[in-house]
Amino acid sequence: MNEKILIVCSKSHIDLAREYKDYYKIGVERGCLDLIKAGLPINYAVGDFDSVSEDEFKEIEAYSDELVRFPAAKDLIDGEIAIQYAVSRKPQEVVFIADGSRIDMTIAAVGLVAEYDVILRNDDNYCYLLKEGNNFVPYKEGYKYISFLSFDKSLVNIRGFLYNAENLAVSWKSVNATSNEFVDKVGGNVEVFSGQTLAFYCN
Amino acid sequence: MNEKILIVCSKSHIDLAREYKDYYKIGVERGCLDLIKAGLPINYAVGDFDSVSEDEFKEIEAYSDELVRFPAAKDLIDGEIAIQYAVSRKPQEVVFIADGSRIDMTIAAVGLVAEYDVILRNDDNYCYLLKEGNNFVPYKEGYKYISFLSFDKSLVNIRGFLYNAENLAVSWKSVNATSNEFVDKVGGNVEVFSGQTLAFYCN
Known part of the structure; x- marks a missing residue:
């Protein structure tokens, strides 16, 4: 539907x-x-x-x-x-x-x-679940930061943002994944290999 | 110290x-x-x-x-x-x-x-980590609810509160564990068998 x-x-x-x-x-x-x-x-x-x-x-x-x-x-x-x-x-x-x-x-x-x-x-927040595989995460007007968090420890590649990482284990707090930023108001890519990864747009 | x-x-x-x-x-x-x-x-x-x-x-x-x-x-x-x-x-x-x-x-x-x-x-919140084993969770003036949450799925007994449970798997959202209440302004007991369980006093 x-x-x-x-x-x-x-x-x-x-x-x-x-x-x-x-x-x-x-x-x-x-x-x-x-x-x-x-x-x-x-x-x-x-x-x-x-x-x-x-x-x-x-x-x-x-x-x-x-x-x-x-x-x-x-x-x-x-x-x-x-x-x-x-x-x-x-x-x-x-x-x-x-x-x-x-x-x-x-x-x-x-x-x-x-x-x-x-x-x-x-x-102040816009939060959604990324899919397994590749996710284009678009820039959104009105938000400064983009964070990626997981309750169950996920494994991801983060590319095209201010802070990037390969094979990063994302948890409730992750270096290179929390308070990340968009570059030139363009989106980035998050490839999820395993686990549930949440994207948070915030200020 | x-x-x-x-x-x-x-x-x-x-x-x-x-x-x-x-x-x-x-x-x-x-x-x-x-x-x-x-x-x-x-x-x-x-x-x-x-x-x-x-x-x-x-x-x-x-x-x-x-x-x-x-x-x-x-x-x-x-x-x-x-x-x-x-x-x-x-x-x-x-x-x-x-x-x-x-x-x-x-x-x-x-x-x-x-x-x-x-x-x-x-x-609005007072949050701390319970210990493995038995925890007395005292009533605190000024808070209506007591919630128990876990990021890593813990296993607990909850006794002496409005909602009680035996061998309860506690996650980020748990029946009988979220928005629990004290009875007669007395504390209750939470026995933690495994996992990290957080207690939240709130209103």
């Missing part, structure tokens, strides 16, 4: 209406309110909705084609239910907007990128 | 003067300014100091017993040099204050907790 899906969990300054107008839109909890604020209809609203007021919930209901309320005591972290539903639609792309101050939740969100092959985005 | 060390990389609302008065104090980059603001002398200042003005640098120099300036093009992420120096003093405890919006840096900082057995702290 050619469907692209946007999942909104958190507030951001991203122009949702401009960038994601044609996406199938899923709102998670208060993320529904951000879709509404952007003037976008919600295709699928999901959450326990404990974090919204009764009036907000009514507004979300009114803007949603479909709403699924699940109980607060749940096994999956917020957002994973939305990702599982999104992935079940076999889309071409899933963008997951999430942000917050909790480090455990941040790590869990990055784990979801690796597990479900979705894009994690917020005001 | 009984020395305790505080490393300050980032601004926070933590009352450094009250909580860490008797610690050996290391300032990293602009973290030096936070120590000065708290009225605390700096025992060891470290960084490339590209992020401070000339006047700020002079102030830092004046407040520091020792200052080590390293070149900007470096292999180690900011703060790791400070941690390596701290650990070389064989202290009883190292607290590392770091915060920021970059997810790659957040993950790298958590990796440093696992690698060097230091405590990572900021306004």
Whole structure:
């Protein structure tokens, strides 16, 4: 399928209406309110909705084609239910907007990128999973750094960036892989031999 | 040695003067300014100091017993040099204050907790490495949740919390281990059989 899906969990300054107008839109909890604020209809609203007021919930209901309320005591972290539903639609792309101050939740969100092959985005970060084999990693306006990290120790070649390396073991912290930079606003190449390698655009 | 060390990389609302008065104090980059603001002398200042003005640098120099300036093009992420120096003093405890919006840096900082057995702290999180064997995890005022995560898949028993489990494989996201809660403001126990398990207090 050619469907692209946007999942909104958190507030951001991203122009949702401009960038994601044609996406199938899923709102998670208060993320529904951000879709509404952007003037976008919600295709699928999901959450326990404990974090919204009764009036907000009514507004979300009114803007949603479909709403699924699940109980607060749940096994999956917020957002994973939305990702599982999104992935079940076999889309071409899933963008997951999430942000917050909790480090455990941040790590869990990055784990979801690796597990479900979705894009994690917020005001300061754009993170996705590289494929095994060669990956062209394009320059993206608005980001200074590109980092490569892995939870399970991957093996890669990094070429065409400011810092390059051959047969580099990438972990949660890797010389030549963290805070790398683009040269002349052109992309570079990352060849993944084994393991799951995540790319992070950030500032 | 009984020395305790505080490393300050980032601004926070933590009352450094009250909580860490008797610690050996290391300032990293602009973290030096936070120590000065708290009225605390700096025992060891470290960084490339590209992020401070000339006047700020002079102030830092004046407040520091020792200052080590390293070149900007470096292999180690900011703060790791400070941690390596701290650990070389064989202290009883190292607290590392770091915060920021970059997810790659957040993950790298958590990796440093696992690698060097230091405590990572900021306004919203308190993270440390559990030991192999039994760990009493005390209730801490001001935090609602306690999460357990592992980069390398650890095996644990979790007892005495709201959610408990036997022989649980803990990864970057674990049912019964993320967003766990204390019962009656009393601590619980985590027995680590294998792997590196990190505890996160957060809100």
